[in-house]
Amino acid sequence: MTIYMDNAATTKISKNVLDEMFNVLEFEYGNPSSIYTIAQSSKKKIENSRRKIAKALNAKPKEIFFTSCGSESDNWALKGIANSYKNKGKHIITTKIEHHAILHTTEFLESLGYEITYLNVDEDGFISTKELENSIREDTILISVMFANNEVGTIEPIEEIAEIAKKHDILFHVDAVQALGNIKIDLLELDVDLMSFSAHKIHGPKGIGVLYIKEGTKITPLIHGGAQEREKRAGTENTAYIVAMGVAMEDAVKNLEENKNYSIKLRDELINNLLKIEGVHLNGPRNNRLPGNVNISIDNIKASEVLMFLDLKDICASSASACTSGSLEPSHVLLAMGKDEESARNCIRLTLNNENTMEEVDIVSNEIKNIVEHLRNK
Ligand SMILES: Cc1ncc(COP(=O)(O)O)c(C=O)c1O
CATH class of the missing domain: 3.90.1150.10 (Aspartate Aminotransferase, domain 1)
Known part of the structure; x- marks a missing residue:
């Protein structure tokens, strides 16, 4: 064994998730953007999943955007904010221990002229909030720190970082891919502007993620095309996986x-x-x-x-x-x-x-x- x-x-994908997914794959084949009844039924499934996820995170449904994975959510958060706020500044703060979905994105942003500060960590993997605060500059537009590290499991002081970000009027993104299902996440309590999630870490399928974007945050799309996801993320929706993510998230939070x-x-x-x-x-x-x-x-x-x-x-x-x-x-x-x-x-x-x-x-x-x-x- x-x-x-x-x-x-x-x-491992859960039975609960699989059952729902198969049901949608078999019967909900309509394109959610079409107007006839079976298509609208797919659309309803998507919106129902969005509501479930918003409830699980204590966010608003309109703040939940579906992506193809945690990596896409991280890429979108960083590139989207970098482009949207480039006139305000081109400085971003992150840490040396982020997942490569962040670190390779910041490398790319460096090639476009952005300046990145990579915070040190101590021998257990914790950042220093003092170092973070000292790194803030006039032109800092974004702080991105992971909730919990995927290799050594260190849980960063996200609440404290959020307070610092707010004090300085800087947007704060959190990669919560490993935290989801392990740490309580309440987005009404936690003052975070963007948060990345992925279904396959919580018994959902690979290839579906979420980016939480706080209402009012300006962000350039990563994928241009159709009007899906309120014109912020183009591409015909993956209805079955979106539904699966909702089920996985609901179960993860419940248990x-x-x-x-x-x-x-x-x-x-x-x-x-x-x-x-x-x-x-x-x-x-x-x-x-x-x-x-x-x-x-x-x-x-x-x-x-x-x-x-x-x-x-x-x-x-x-x-x-x-x-x-x-x-x-x-x-x-x-x-x-x-x-x-x-x-x-x-x-x-x-x-x-x-x-x-x-x-x-x-x-x-x-x-x-x-x-x-x-x-x-x-
Ligand atoms: C902390 C962290 N961020 C991002 C990702 C990327 O997520 P995905 O595999 O859904 O692209 C992972 C996956 O291992 C991760 O652990």
């Missing part, structure tokens, strides 16, 4: 507390077991960490070898983020946290959720212990 501990990379407490229990047991193995170090904080995130480095042991042996036992884990695993590049997140190249190249990430069990935690702890012993005695 496969033991799946790579839920930060993606999650958040229960799933969170359960994942924390599994996570802490796994961390405690692994730290008993000689030479194992935990990357990231003990507190303010995503409920299911475990990230370790093991002295003088290659992560790729451990992952290969785990795979032989049908255990799925990863090294750094899914997008960079397989490459020999050290993790930019661990380097920013001050780890040496060797540890940054050899981290192992195990990410748990409500579908894992304590029995799996015990099996994986023992397997890793045995693999490390085997590799040390080679």
